[in-house]
Amino acid sequence: xxxxxxxxxxxxxxxxxxxxxxxxxxxxxxxxxxxxxxxxxxxxxxxxxxxxxxxxxxxxxxxxxxxxxxxxxxxxxxxxxxxxxxxxxxxxxxxxxxxxxxxxxxxxxxxxxx
Amino acid sequence: xxxxxxxxxxxxxxxxxxxxxxxxxxxxxxxxxxxxxxxxxxxxxxxxxxxxxxxxxxxxxxxxxxxxxxxxxxxxxxxxxxxxxxxxxxxxxxxxxxxxxxxxxxxxxxx
Numbered sequence: 001x002x003x004x005x006x007x008x009x010x011x012x013x014x015x016x017x018x019x020x021x022x023x024x025x026x027x028x029x030x031x032x033x034x035x036x037x038x039x040x041x042x043x044x045x046x047x048x049x050x051x052x053x054x055x056x057x058x059x060x061x062x063x064x065x066x067x068x069x070x071x072x073x074x075x076x077x078x079x080x081x082x083x084x085x086x087x088x089x090x091x092x093x094x095x096x097x098x099x100x101x102x103x104x105x106x107x108x109x110x111x112x113x114x
Numbered sequence: 115x116x117x118x119x120x121x122x123x124x125x126x127x128x129x130x131x132x133x134x135x136x137x138x139x140x141x142x143x144x145x146x147x148x149x150x151x152x153x154x155x156x157x158x159x160x161x162x163x164x165x166x167x168x169x170x171x172x173x174x175x176x177x178x179x180x181x182x183x184x185x186x187x188x189x190x191x192x193x194x195x196x197x198x199x200x201x202x203x204x205x206x207x208x209x210x211x212x213x214x215x216x217x218x219x220x221x222x223x224x225x
């Protein structure tokens with residue numbers, strides 16, 4: 001199984017600022033995903049990040065708000081821009097394993113916006 | 115479109131009680147179905163999965179059967195333990211490893 005780490009594990013930020021979340025994987029993967037888990041709710045897919053191409057965003061999410069970088073096959077970042085309290089969530093990166101239907105999730109970054 | 119509906123929690127049980135968490139889905143095609151578990155303070159972990167109709171996924175005493183006729187994937191365990199206290203998410207996979215999750219069901223098991 002893949003080992004996924006995220007930084008920071010949690011943060012408290014002020015309204016209007018931006019935070020960049022890092023996701024590091026111990027193996028090379030083609031597709032990485034970013035999810036959001038709002039308080040008391042389920043996970044929602046934000047975008048898919050492929051190395052060497054622009055991220056693909058799901059309905060309701062835009063690049064200006066959630067810019068994503070994917071500089072290589074083991075690393076990705078998600079930035080939450082111009083934050084508001086509604087952005088308070090857990091943000092998780094995820095990747096597909098080598099076997100069909102295998103999916104792994106990072107430990108998450110708990111973000112609180114004041 | 116795709117959707118997953120699971121029973122609302124929290125569910126509170128005594129140790130050794132029988133557990134059922136209902137999950138139904140709507141999907142185009144034939145998705146794979148999953149149960150993920152999130153223990154307090156930890157990330158999501160795969161609990162079990164089923165990739166086609168009538169498949170039964172099982173792990174750690176938990177079971178779920180992929181029922182195409184009722185579009186369901188209910189999670190069951192015959193005898194829960196305090197250590198099973200967690201949030202359980204039903205999910206389906208669509209469109210090349212994108213997942214659609216249910217709202218989660220919190221399980222509290224009391225000694």
